[in-house]
Amino acid sequence: MTLFSDADPLSIAWAPPANETPEAKADRLQREAAAQRVSDAIDESLRAESAALKKRSKVVKILLLGQSESGKSTLLKNLQMTYAPKAWDEQRTSWRAVIQLNLIRSINIILDVLCSISPPHTPNTSSDYSRSDDGHKTNNPSPSPSFRLTDRHTLLRLRLGPLRGVEEDLRRGLGVSFDNDFADTEHEQWATPFDGPQPTADAGAARVAKESRKEGKNACLDDATGIIASCAEDMKALWEDETVRALLEDKGVTLWQNAGFFLDDIERIAVAGYVPTDSDVVRARLRTIGIQEHSITFEDDNVTIEHEEGGRRKSKDGTAVWSKYTRDWVICDVGGCRTSRHAWLPYFTDLTAILFLAPVSCFDETLSEDPDVNRLEDSLTLWAAIIQSPLLKKVMMILFLNKCDLLDRKLRAGVKFRKYRPGDPGERSFGAVLLLLSHMCYRYECHSGDSTDRIHSFNNQLRLHDTLRDDFPYLIPPI
Numbered sequence: 001m002t003l004f005s006d007a008d009p010l011s012i013a014w015a016p017p018a019n020e021t022p023e024a025k026a027d028r029l030q031r032e033a034a035a036q037r038v039s040d041a042i043d044e045s046l047r048a049e050s051a052a053l054k055k056r057s058k059v060v061k062i063l064l065l066g067q068s069e070s071g072k073s074t075l076l077k078n079l080q081m082t083y084a085p086k087a088w089d090e091q092r093t094s095w096r097a098v099i100q101l102n103l104i105r106s107i108n109i110i111l112d113v114l115c116s117i118s119p120p121h122t123p124n125t126s127s128d129y130s131r132s133d134d135g136h137k138t139n140n141p142s143p144s145p146s147f148r149l150t151d152r153h154t155l156l157r158l159r160l161g162p163l164r165g166v167e168e169d170l171r172r173g174l175g176v177s178f179d180n181d182f183a184d185t186e187h188e189q190w191a192t193p194f195d196g197p198q199p200t201a202d203a204g205a206a207r208v209a210k211e212s213r214k215e216g217k218n219a220c221l222d223d224a225t226g227i228i229a230s231c232a233e234d235m236k237a238l239w240e241d242e243t244v245r246a247l248l249e250d251k252g253v254t255l256w257q258n259a260g261f262f263l264d265d266i267e268r269i270a271v272a273g274y275v276p277t278d279s280d281v282v283r284a285r286l287r288t289i290g291i292q293e294h295s296i297t298f299e300d301d302n303v304t305i306e307h308e309e310g311g312r313r314k315s316k317d318g319t320a321v322w323s324k325y326t327r328d329w330v331i332c333d334v335g336g337c338r339t340s341r342h343a344w345l346p347y348f349t350d351l352t353a354i355l356f357l358a359p360v361s362c363f364d365e366t367l368s369e370d371p372d373v374n375r376l377e378d379s380l381t382l383w384a385a386i387i388q389s390p391l392l393k394k395v396m397m398i399l400f401l402n403k404c405d406l407l408d409r410k411l412r413a414g415v416k417f418r419k420y421r422p423g424d425p426g427e428r429s430f431g432a433v434l435l436l437l438s439h440m441c442y443r444y445e446c447h448s449g450d451s452t453d454r455i456h457s458f459n460n461q462l463r464l465h466d467t468l469r470d471d472f473p474y475l476i477p478p479i
């Protein structure tokens, strides 16, 4: 059989010259073999790409949304802890530096307050200390009785001085900024800047930030741990000092309300061999920069199945859910401050569900990035925009009304909800505030004109772990 047919014009064009020498033939065959190898490699990579694409199309893709400090990353940690405990265990120690930074930050805030008064007491009208790490201000009046600082306070201040340097080192190592994190003037500071066409999100920047965090963390961790351990007693003495506590109260500095509050755990955390517990990691605060993708593969037997009825079953609260779930999830965690929201838009495609976090305790707080905007109002505006967006019409929406524990604590401490909602007829209890907020979100749900299957809401953080384990994965139709 001849390889090149006389009748086929292509064969004629490709045929080797009739007078091809043996050397030329060997050279040609060699080149053809090399070309074949390249072609095989391309075929192989196309096959792998297509397999990956096929696998990816079987992945549940979730987008976590909500304002800054709404608890998106915290929910992500809870999901990782519940569904992929082995993978979670492996990253536990990497949170140590973040927790140390959270602790040192609180101590340095107290030192700032001490520095702001020089004995005898000079009244200070600034309430700049009533901030979380992100600077959410609470509206706290500041009466000014006189405070007498003693030599002991001066000594504590001096001995804790090195912690300023430790904070800087940890921040640098973790890639956490020093100044105002919201100083992005390029983008509009609206609640929903993703309504119009926007530039593509810089996911690469997020990756670079993540990498540099990892490297820097390793470099400065040991030094920081040593200094922190040597300051443990002084930190405890400072935090437990009655004058200091009274001074903080006078300045409206409610540190327990701040994200990443670890001052009650100094003895346990400020030691050389400190290993974070699950609860420490969940409470740790590290602002999300850009958009970060996390893959979770459910490890066996971490989700329970009960009450199967055909393809659907009932969850404990009576909702109809699916009897199977998809094991591979990709969860995108976003930065929630207003200047970051323009970057969300490109992630609105190919989504299975949006988990929206609305912190209910922030009714008396304003946004750090815009002190004229109430945080609760901002959350509701954002939820309304998300739920009514035509782009997200087919995406399942899961609303978490969270920080319920903080709401309860705040109301018990005497902060009046009504003060921030002048139209309200009377003071509301914890349950009544939650109900009101659920109704407000439900109103938007009704306006969006969707079937109830598209929208689900949770508001009981106390049984979050049970909800995640027993019901949550089954809400999403199996892929």
Ligand SMILES: Nc1nc2c(ncn2[C@@H]2O[C@H](COP(=O)(O)OP(=O)(O)OP(=O)(O)O)[C@@H](O)[C@H]2O)c(=O)[nH]1
Residues within 6 Å of the ligand: 066, 067, 068, 069, 070, 071, 072, 073, 074, 075, 258, 259, 260, 261, 282, 283, 284, 285, 286, 287, 288, 289, 334, 335, 336, 337, 402, 403, 404, 405, 406, 461
């Ligand atoms: N008390 C309490 N604290 C919570 C709750 N949810 C989250 N937090 C804390 O709130 C702080 C902020 O939570 P994050 O999850 O970092 O907030 P985020 O929405 O990811 O914020 P950005 O990354 O800035 O967009 C953390 O210190 C959490 O531990 C809750 O239900 N109760």
Ligand SMILES: [Mg+2]
Residues within 6 Å of the ligand: 072, 073, 074, 286, 287, 288, 333, 334, 335
């Ligand atoms: Mg976050």
